Amino acid sequence: MPTSTRPWGSLHYELLGDEGSPRLLYVNGSGSRLADVVPMLGPFAKRFRVLAFDHRGMGESDVPDAAYSMSNLADDAIALVDEVGWTRFRVFGISFGGMVAQHVGARVPDRIDRMVLACTSSGGAGGSSYPLHELYALPDDVRAERFPAILDTRFTPEFVANDEMARLLLSAPRPTLAGETKRGLDLQMNARRHHDAFDLLPSITCPVMVAAGATDGIAPPENCRRLAERLPAATYREFTGGHMFMLQDRSATPAMIDFLAG
16 A cells, blocks of 8 residues: 655555546545545546545554644645645545645645535634534444434434435444544544634635535535635535435536536
8 A cells, every 4th residue: 555654654545547637636534534435436536546545543544643733634635746746636625625625725726726625614704514523522322313413414313214325324334433543533623623724715716616415414505605605716516415415416426526627
């Protein structure tokens, strides 16, 4: 597995798709492992050369010793595209990854051709996503009870009982929160809770699609609309579903891929 050496440890990454295709940096969501999302990247890899990675403390990447900020995560992403030799590239950031992508876009706006920010928030005056650090601090049984309606505000017990996709999404395995896995997640949640890129957004000058799930309880549509309004060249799209609208609305992934392809 390819790794990039950073001051805090090793960053695991993968390159997917044809080398000659347009270059796309994929920035993963909170608590996610690259190994779990690679299947979802298949449609992107058919159109792009995709660079994806495990955030520090997640998956195969090392857990750092000290706390870090969202800006530090942007440092990781920029260092990685530099290491693989990309001068210009596109960006797809999902959820937590969309927060990191905002910092990347503000840091190197002249290097990014197009960007999709999916189910995410700017923080600050644009509104913050659901405080997942509070959710993860709850006992397992309480967290499991509250999680469905946060993932998708329609997900009452009655809705889930009658919706096959809802049952499938909620049945996905989740990592055991213990040991180094928990320490890595705690560090990530600490960075997430302080995310505020609102004042940076006007410096992101490339075309951006802000994509929202209509019933997302983690990154509500109103946050996504405010995010789009703050960006100089943004398009706002709303899809059927909650925080996992990419899996709930079949039109979502093709629409975002077409936008990135420009």
